Amino acid sequence: MQNQIKQINLLLIEKFNIPPRPEIPPDPVDLLIATILSQNTNDKNSYRAFQNLKSEYKSWEEVARLSRSAIEKYIKTAGLGKQKSKAIKSFLSFMMEQKGSISLDYLKKESNEKVIEELTRFNGIGVKTAGCVLLFSLRRNICPVDTHVYRILNRVGLLKTTSPAKTFEKLNTNFPENIAHSFHTNLIRLGREICKPSKPHCLQCPLLEICNYENKNLIKPKSNKINSFMLLDNVK
Numbered sequence: 603m604q605n606q607i608k609q610i611n612l613l614l615i616e617k618f619n620i621p622p623r624p625e626i627p628p629d630p631v632d633l634l635i636a637t638i639l640s641q642n643t644n645d646k647n648s649y650r651a652f653q654n655l656k657s658e659y660k661s662w663e664e665v666a667r668l669s670r671s672a673i674e675k676y677i678k679t680a681g682l683g684k685q686k687s688k689a690i691k692s693f694l695s696f697m698m699e700q701k702g703s704i705s706l707d708y709l710k711k712e713s714n715e716k717v718i719e720e721l722t723r724f725n726g727i728g729v730k731t732a733g734c735v736l737l738f739s740l741r742r743n744i745c746p747v748d749t750h751v752y753r754i755l756n757r758v759g760l761l762k763t764t765s766p767a768k769t770f771e772k773l774n775t776n777f778p779e780n781i782a783h784s785f786h787t788n789l790i791r792l793g794r795e796i797c798k799p800s801k802p803h804c805l806q807c808p809l810l811e812i813c814n815y816e817n818k819n820l821i822k823p824k825s826n827k828i829n830s831f832m833l834l835d836n837v838k
Contacts, residue, residue, distance in 0.1 A: 603761075607760070607773075607778050608778050608781070609812065611781050611784060613812075614785070614789065614792060618792075621791075623738075623783055623835050624838075628837040629706075630706035630709060630710075631706050632652075632739075632837050633735050633837050635652065636833055636837045637734045638690055639677060639686055641686065642682055643680050643682070647679045649831075649836060651680035652677075655677065662704040663698065663703065666691075666698045686726070689724070689725060689727065710740060730747060733745070733747065733770060733774075734746045734834055737783060738834045738837070743777060744777070746786060747770040748766060749799075750789060751790070752766040753793060753799065754789055754797050755789075758812065758813045758814060758815070787832055791830060791832075792808075795829050802815075802819050803819065803823045803826060805821075805823075806823065
């Protein structure tokens with residue numbers, strides 16, 4: 603499977619180039635909260651919600667003192683306000699009560715497995731969110747799996763799994779070194795622009811020749827919007 607992953611990565615880079623990433627990794631707490639906000643919405647809306655909180659308050663300790671409903675008002679542009687504000691409030695409150703401050707820097711010395719175990723014990727924080735913290739903030743060679751990654755890798759035939767969590771587990775067993783960020787980020791872009799849930803633009807897909815998807819759509823699309831903004835590479 604390693605060779606297949608490398609092949610897919612090279613084809614994606616030929617199409618989209620190597621995705622940029624900031625020289626300084628984002629703070630793990632910032633990244634965690636931004637990822638919670640990104641669930642089931644587009645990156646631009648979740649980015650606005652994240653900026654609303656960050657610009658209004660100087661620290662996450664201040665945000666922790668807000669009521670859940672107050673947090674919800676700031677993040678409404680991200681959608682699912684009750685669900686996301688509950689997850690954020692629960693996490694921040696726990697950190698204040700148990701550790702006296704809000705920091706995930708202690709995770710930097712832990713193994714990937716320990717980081718996932720530590721983060722997923724919070725309600726509203728799943729394996730995908732933990733994987734994003736590992737990749738984008740802790741700079742581990744881990745590929746998070748969201749609906750785009752899950753859909754594409756199963757369509758292509760790299761894996762045959764029944765859920766994103768199972769895809770994550772199998773994909774990240776002996777993942778090729780140093781390519782997780784480009785592989786993950788370009789798969790997200792492929793899923794947004796080309797390999798859509800219905801009526802994918804298969805004629806524009808760089809993976810067309812190696813894809814095993816039986817229901818290819820070979821009708822040329824009228825237009826194709828570029829969707830290159832990536833929230834998690836713009837968290838500051």
